[in-house]
Amino acid sequence: MKFAALIFANLFRKKVRLALTLGSFAVALFxxxxxxxxxxxxxxGADLANASRLVTINRVSIIQPIPLSYRDKIARIPGVQAVTHDNWFGGVYQDEKNFFPQFAIDPENQRKVYPEFVVPDDQWNNFLKDRQGAIVGARTAKRFGWKIGDRVPIKTTIWGGGAWEFVIDGIYHGKVAQDDETQFWFQWDYFQERVPDRLKGLIGWYTVMLNSPDQALRVAKAIDTEFANSPYETKTDTESAFAASWVKQFGNIEFLIITIGSVVFFTLLLVTGNTMAISVRERTGELAVLKAIGxxxxxxxxxxxxxxxAIALFGGVLGLALAFLAIPVLGNALSGMLPNLILSKPMxxxxxxxxxxxxxxxxxxxxxxxMRLRVVNALRRV
Amino acid sequence: MVSVNNNGNSSSLIQVRGLNKTYHRADEQIQVLQGLNLDVDKGDFVAFMGPSGSGKTTLLNLLGGLDVPTAGAISVASDEITHMSSGKLTEWRARHVGFVFQTYNLIPVLTAFQNVELPLLLTRLSKSERRQHVETALSIVGLGNRTRHFPRQLSGGQEQRVAIARAIVSDPTFLLCDEPTGDLDRKSADEIMALIEELVAKHGKTVLMVTHDPVVAARAHTVLHLEKGVLVEGSKSRQSVTAGGVV
Known part of the structure; x- marks a missing residue:
């Protein structure tokens, strides 16, 4: 601490340079x-995936359906605790920019398979009784100002066209901040009533809850073997692998981000390294005097x-503080497109x-x- | 008592024996100091004079442990410094040497107080003890009322006073002054020399000074000339001169 005065005095020696260097750190950290x-x-999605869950899709592609009749066969496989199914609805609320994911769900098993999404019992019971009922994530409800009892028209672009009307019966919350609270669920029976006949009895994918994560490999293999050589062959993965392959559809995001991050890192290193080199070179004589006096x-x-x-810390904290303020704004602007824009403590x-x-x-x-400066040589240059 | 030809044992504060310093420049060898002997007692005030390149500053650097000799030995208060490691030598400098430079070499972003405090940061003194020492040193040099001033707010003479306060604040064994008046006008130079004389006379400091200025040199107890790497007796000494050196 007794050297603090010397360190701070040197830091503020060139105020413009200090501000620019702090700015470089702040921008880079932002x-x-x-x-x-x-x-x-x-x-x-992959990080949050439950290790005890499997996802079964059509072997050809996730956009190809599979029969509802598979549900009972999957449920009979040893190690399976519960099975639920979903259909992607892909509807538009008022404007195409108002994107959020909607699913036709299996109300009977939804909560057994997704215990992390919490819906109060009374709301859930109302939902079960209401053919047009819907449960919506807290973020989406907040985004559109929806309350329980509101009637919401959603236009489908896939299932025969037209607007479908739903009643908000409940709002779910995630157990942790990272849980996706943007989804919209409605009854599969209502979905069945309205889809064209050729699509009836077909679901998008199954999600399987296991008794134990250790059984994942065996059960996944058993499911796919069960439906091998059928018109609807399946492909079963852990939820984590499914989420990872979903992300890959957008391209190699990880590589892109790491590449940009690396460029930022090295640019910042060069800028600050050069600044520090100049700063030290300007003070050669003073450093020599310090060494001379002991x-x-x-x-x-x-x-x-x-x-x-100190420059790195102050600049870094400044950049992260700005990011902390800006990211929620960005999250609201992109709401639904990229769920869970959360600047966590580990980040x-x-x-x-x-x-x-x-x-x-x-x-x-x-x-x-x-450190290697020779006092005699440095003093000669003063 | 100052001697330049003793090559045996003595009880002097500073003993230099057979000191050689050679620089290498490309294929050329430049011998700056050649077999130099010197004894300086506590409380002596010695001025080294000589033309440019005669080795005055080199001698001062060697005595201050800033450079190492090619051959020979330097002892200060019985500490043989010539074979000390770089780290030990740095510690030794902090305890025993006070430096005063021609261009003051104050840290421009620190106040007079903070500049003088620098050597004390290397000690175990508490903050209040450091404050007391700094205030004493600044009052000795007559700048007790300039503690919060930055070097740019002081005149050249005042800057050099701060530099002297920095040199004496840790009560070193001796002071090395390299052209302490070289950047000053005559009036300021006189004031600085009066201050150095006072440090010697009143506070018992040992001072070794390099100067080009005969008027400044004349204020030392002993003036020694360096010519072609060899010390020769000066024309002015308070001590009696015997054959073979200044004694």
Whole structure:
């Protein structure tokens, strides 16, 4: 602490340069936070996936349906605790920009398979009794200002056209902040009534809850074997693998984000490394005086590193604070398109770690140069 | 008592024996100091004079442990510094040497107080003890009322006073002054020399000073000339001169 005055005095020596360097860190860390949040939004499904759940789709593609009659056969396979099914509705509420995912669900098994989505019992019971009933995620309800009892028309673009009317019977919440609260569920029976005859009795995919995650491989194989050589062959994966393959449809998001992040990292490293090198070079004489009066080499290295780390920390915190404020705004703007834009504590900690790593790396070479400075030579240059 | 030809044992504060310093430039060898002997007692005030390139600053750097000799030995208060590691030498400098430079070399972003406090940051003194020492040092150099001023807010003479306060604040064994008046006008130079004389006379400091200025050198107890790497007796000394050196 007794060196704090010296370190801070040197930090504020060139205020414009300090502001620009802090700005570089702030912008880089803002971008880092944004990329981390987007990446998490894409890959979060896989991270949140329940290890005890399997997803069974048509072997050809997820857009090809499979028969409802498979449900009972799947339920009989040893190790299966519950089976539910979903159909993608793909409707539009008022405007195409108002995207949110809608599913025709199996009310009987939905809550057994997805215990992380919590609906109050009274609301759920009303939903079961209401053919046009719907349960909506808290974020989507908040987004459109929907309340229980509201009638909501949703126009379908897939299932024969026209607007379908629903009644909001309940609002679900996730158990953790990362849970997707944007979905809209309605009764499969209502869906069956209105789809063209050729599509009746067909579902989009099954979600299977297992007794134990250890049985995943065996049960997945048993399901696919059961329907092998049928007109509707299946492909069963863990929910995590299913979510990962879903993300891959958008391209290699992870690679893209890591590439952009790496470019930001190295650019920042070069900018701050150059700044620190100039800063140390300007102070060669002063550093020599410090060494002459008894400051050790490692003390001089410490001063240079402390400066670069302080810049990294302040700039990083500034950038992350801005991101913390901006990401919810962005999340609202993109609501439904990318669920769960959450700047989590681990992301913030990683961001600070990233900033400190760049700070240490950028201060290290100039610091070593200052450490190796020969006092006699440096004083001669003063 | 100052001696330049003793090559045996002595009880002097500073003992230099057979000191050589050679620089290598490309294929050329430049011998700056050649077999130099010197004894300086506590409380002595010695001025080194000589033309440019005669090795005055090199000698000061060697005495201050900023450079290492090619051959020979330097002992200060019985500590042989010539073979100390770089780390040990740094610790030794902090305890024993106060440096005063021609261009003051104050840290421009620190106040006078903070500049003087720098050597004390290396000690175990508490904040209040450091404050007391700094205030004492600044009052000795007559700048007790300038503690919050930055170097740019001080005159050249005042800056050099701050530099002297920094040099004495940790009560070092001796002071090394490299052209302490070189950047000052005559009036300021006189004031600085009066201050150095006071440090010697009143506070018992040992001062070794390099200067080009004969008027400044004349204020030292002993003036030694460096010519072609060899110390020769000066024209002015308070001590008696015997054959073979200044004694």
């Amino acid at each position: 971008l880092f936070a944004f990329l981390a949040v987007v990446r998490k939004a894409f890959t979060g 400051f050790k080499d490692r003390s001089v290295l410490f001063f240079v590193l402390a400066e670069s780390l 913030l900690a990683t961001g600070i770690g990233f900033a400190l790593l760049v700070g240490a790396a950028s201060g290290l070479l100039p610091g070593i140069g200052a």
